[in-house]
Amino acid sequence: MVEDRPWLNRLTHLVLILGVLIVAFPVYVALIASTHPATAFSTGVIPLWPGDQMWENYSLMMGSGLSTAGAPPLAGMILNSLIMALVIATGKIAISVTSAFAIVYFRFRFRQLAFWAIFVTLMLPVEVRIVPTFKVVADLGMLNSYAGLTVPLIASATATFLFRQVFLTIPDELTEAARIDGAGPMKFFRDILLPLSQTNIAALFVILFIxxxxxxxxxxxxxxxxxxxxxxxxxxxxxxAVDSVPQWNLVMAAVILAMLPPVLVVVGMQRLFVKGLVETEK
Amino acid sequence: MKRTIFGNQVLPWLLLAPQLVVTLVFFLWPAAQAIWQSFLREDAFGLNTSFVWFLNYRALLNDGDYMAALGTTAIFSVSVAALSMGLALGLAVSVDRLVKRAPLYTTLLVWPYAVAPVIAGILWWFIFNPTIGILPYLLDRVGYDWNHRLQSGDAMMLVVIAAAWKQVSYNFLFFVAGLQSIPASLREAAAIDGAGPVKRFATITFPLLAPTTFFLMVVNVTYTMFDTFGIIDATTGGGPNQATTILIYKIYADGFLALNLGSSAAQSVILMAIVIVLTMIQFRYIEKKVAY
Structure with missing residues (x-):
């Protein structure tokens, strides 16, 4: 702050409070809706104060789901989401960290070609090549499997570049010292590189989990x-499915449950999250 | 470049193998398939396939629907970028002024990053529900009859708001980082010379933020072009009258719902070209940033 201007200070807080309210508004409405019985919505406008059906709605969605809508219980789906998020985050980090190690610390034929092959994936988001990718996965018999949910999304140019950047800043003296002491490449990787990139791995994990x-x-x-x-x-x-028979309270309970885990991760690990976000864009 | 390296010739390939296999099987091969498919045309029963050179592309250029989707995508991207970046800049400048409480506000502003686009869409879809939504109820009082199921403008507004809402937190974080990298001495000197807050923002802060603003513009356009599929799919389904059919949604609709594979593949290839251009722009910006 350059100078003290009371009206400007007040305006600053006003802008921020308005911003916080606008950002929170849709979630507040959803949260309130999820605490009411289904009949609360027949009056024509959404209630704005909490109701008393919160426990009933959430336990119904977690335990039995909406069978008429072809929706299984949320508990199982949340577990699937968790498996998917964890496997994708771990897998991306594992294959990217080894790729970056290979590219930075070795000289081999076609090194540039390998680098470019990984780089190109940056330009091929899954949405763009959706039809042929679907066909490949179908031909491999990976539909309806955890492998199909995760493996095709696991390649990551961004993560490989991030680790490459990190490794390039690690002083050569460390490598020399390790070699003089007789450490082979894998020992160097395990005992020096991985511990040194710990915070980067954690920050990246937060972003990839989301x-x-x-x-x-x-x-x-x-x-x-x-x-x-x-x-x-x-x-x-x-x-x-619910649009025909409005059960907004249940849909909104599902919405809240679906967004809760990643939101908790961002709020709980804010510092790592911001670090990861800024780093992956470099 | 490392001076000290390991001499092994086989080990690097073992280390690269998982990434390369996934890349080849699920990225490069399907992309090649898309390019190949874009030159083919199947008959209605899928019995005969013939090589038709650029017929699919030419058909797209003469297709009013495709051109409309191109226009819709442009309007959608620019609106989302302008709305979310405008809001984010206002909030970032405010947080930057604060000495105390900045971390609290930041926490309260960044969490929507974690909300999936499809969920952002459903949240606003609920708020704008023509029968029970809270905003149509309020709009009705001032004489506006909101109905995104029938009115193209309302539908576009709905998806723009949902997409921008989710993106504000991302833009906010990068604007805050950009503001913090501007030396305080510049603003202090201007203040001593008698420049007020508005003048300082217009002549010092905003011009110095230009690299951040440009970078965010590219990121926001990329985001609206690809990541907003969930919002469109869950709220408007591309309608009414294709008013919210963006390019990515059209690829999906033509490829999976209408099973017009040749056309869908040609659209994929065009979109790939757009992504390549956007990525190149992004990388040039980053090189410049590294240079200073």
């Missing part, structure tokens, strides 16, 4: 068996 949890189009296409549904991809199915 990425994996929020996948929509991919799980929607490759899961037709309800036992592999993920919660985010099922929201539309729930909302549309």
């Amino acid at each position: 990425y994996g949890w929020n996948q929509y189009l991919w799980p929607l296409l490759i899961t037709t068996d309800a036992s592999y549904y993920t919660v985010v991809a099922s929201i539309k199915r729930l909302a549309q």
Whole structure:
């Protein structure tokens, strides 16, 4: 702050409070809706104060789901989402960290070619090549499986570049010292590189967990068996089936449950999250 | 470049293998398939396939629907970028002024990043529901009859608001980082010379934020072009009258719902070209940032 201007200070707080309210507004409305009985919506306008059906609505959605809408219980879908998010985040980090190690610390033929092959994936988001990718996965018999949900999304140019950047800043003296002491490449990787990149790995994990949890189009296409549904991809199915028989309270309970885990991750690990977000864009 | 390296020739390939296999099988091969498919045309029963050179592309250029989707995408991207970046800049400048409480406000502003686009869509769809939504109820009082199921303008407004709402937190974080990198001495000097807050913002802060603003513009356009599929699919389904059919949604609709594979593949290839251009722009910006 350059100078003290009382009216400007007040304006600053006003702008921020308004911003916080606008950002929170849709979630507040959804949260309130999820605490009412279904009859609360027949009066013509959404209630704005909490009702008393919160426990009933949430336990109904977690335990039995909406069978008329073809929606299984949320508990199973949340577990699937969790598996998907964790496998994608771990997998991306694991294969990217080894790729970056290979590219930075070795000189081999076609090194540039390998680098470019990974780089190109940055320009091929799954939405763009959705039809042929679906066909490949179908031909490999990976529809309706955890492998199909995760493996095709696991390649990551962004993560590889991030680790490459990190490794390039690690002083050569460390490598020399390790070699003089007789450490082979894998020992150097395990005992020096990995510990040094710990915070980067953690920050990246936060971003990738959110990425994996929020996948929509991919799980929607490759899961037709309800036992592999993920919660985010099922929201539309729930909302549309319910449009004929409005059960807004239940849909909104599902919405809140579907967004809670990644939101908690961002709020609880804010510092890592911001670090990860800024780093992955470099 | 490392001076000290390991001499092994086989090990690097083992380390690269998982990434390369996934890339080849699920990225490069399907992309090649899309390119190949875009030159083919199947008959209505899928019995005969013939190589038709650029017929699919030419058909797209003469297709009013495709051109309309191109226009819709442009309007959608620009509106989302302008709305979310405008809001984010206002909030970032405010947080930057604060000495105390900035972390609290930041926490309260960044969490929507974690909300999936489809959920953002459903949240606003509920608020704008023509029968029970709270905003149509209020709009009705001032004499506006909101109905995004029938009116194209309302539908576009709905998806723009939902997409922008989710993106504000991202833009906010990058604007705050950009503001913090501007030396305080510049603004202090201007203040001593008698420039007020508005003048300082217009002549010092905003011009110095230009690299951040440009970078965010590219990121926001990329976001609206690809990541907003869930919003469109869950709320408007591209309607009414294709008013919210953006390019990515059209690829999906033509490829999976209408099973017009040749056309869908040609659209994929065009979209890939757009992504390549956007990525190149992004990388040039980053090179410049590194240079200073």
